[in-house]
Amino acid sequence: MIRVLIAEDQAMMRGALAVLLNLEEDIEVIAEVDHGDAILPEALRVEPDVALLDIELPGMSGLDACALLREKSPACKVVIVTTFGRPGYLRRAMEAGARGFLVKDGPVDGLARAIRAVLAGDMVIDPELAAGALSVGGNPLTDREREVLAAAGDGSSAADIARRLHLSDSTVRNYLSSAIGKTGTNNRIKAVHIARENGWL
Incomplete structure (x- = not known):
C-alpha cells in the first residue's frame, strides 16, 4: 500500500480527498493535518510514502514544509496540490524538492496516478503550469x-x-x-x- 499524508486546511476538501484516495486499491491515507507546522512532526511520526500539501496553510506554507521534509524525511515524496496555479509557486515548489505540482480542479484519478508516478521516481507537473513557468521566468526579487x-x-x-x-x-x-x-x-x-x-x- 502507498501510505499518504494530506495537508489541507479546508476540512471538506481534506475529507473528500481522503475518501476518494482510500477508494484506490493501492493507496491508504494514514494522516491528515490542517496546519503547515504540523506536517513535519506528523510525517516523522507516521512515515508516509507521499505527502500531498496545499500551499497556503496556517502556521507554515506548504512550500516551506516541503523543504523541511526534503531535509528531515527525504524518503517522503511531496506533491503540491493547490488552487493557486501560479508559475512562481511551481518554480518554488521544485526548488523546495516537490516531485509533483497539480491544481485542485483536476480529476481525482489524475491525482492517484500522480501519487504512483512520484513514488516510482517520476516528476508530475500540470502541463499548462509548466508552460506558464517557462514563459514567466524566474523570480526577479531577492x-x-x-x-x-x-x-x-x-x-x-x-x-x-x-x-x-x-x-x-x-x-x-x-x-x-x-x-x-x-x-x-x-x-x-x-x-x-x-x-x-x-x-x-
Whole structure:
C-alpha cells in the first residue's frame, strides 16, 4: 500500500480527498493535518510514502514544509496540490524538492496516478503550469525584497515595515523601489499584486 499524508486546511476538501484516495486499491491515507507546522512532526511520526500539501496553510506554507521534509524525511515524496496555479509557486515548489505540482480542479484519478508516478521516481507537473513557468521566468526579487514587499501588502507604511523588520526607513524605501522596478509597476500596491499573481511572494 502507498501510505499518504494530506495537508489541507479546508476540512471538506481534506475529507473528500481522503475518501476518494482510500477508494484506490493501492493507496491508504494514514494522516491528515490542517496546519503547515504540523506536517513535519506528523510525517516523522507516521512515515508516509507521499505527502500531498496545499500551499497556503496556517502556521507554515506548504512550500516551506516541503523543504523541511526534503531535509528531515527525504524518503517522503511531496506533491503540491493547490488552487493557486501560479508559475512562481511551481518554480518554488521544485526548488523546495516537490516531485509533483497539480491544481485542485483536476480529476481525482489524475491525482492517484500522480501519487504512483512520484513514488516510482517520476516528476508530475500540470502541463499548462509548466508552460506558464517557462514563459514567466524566474523570480526577479531577492529574499529581502520579497520580505519587504510582503510586509507592504497590508498597507503598512515604510516606517512600520522598518520597525517590524528591524531596518532603517531608507533601506525599506530602497527595497520597495527596487521591487517596484523589477515588477514593472509604478507603486507598491501594484507590485504586491503582480508578485502574488506570479507566486513570487
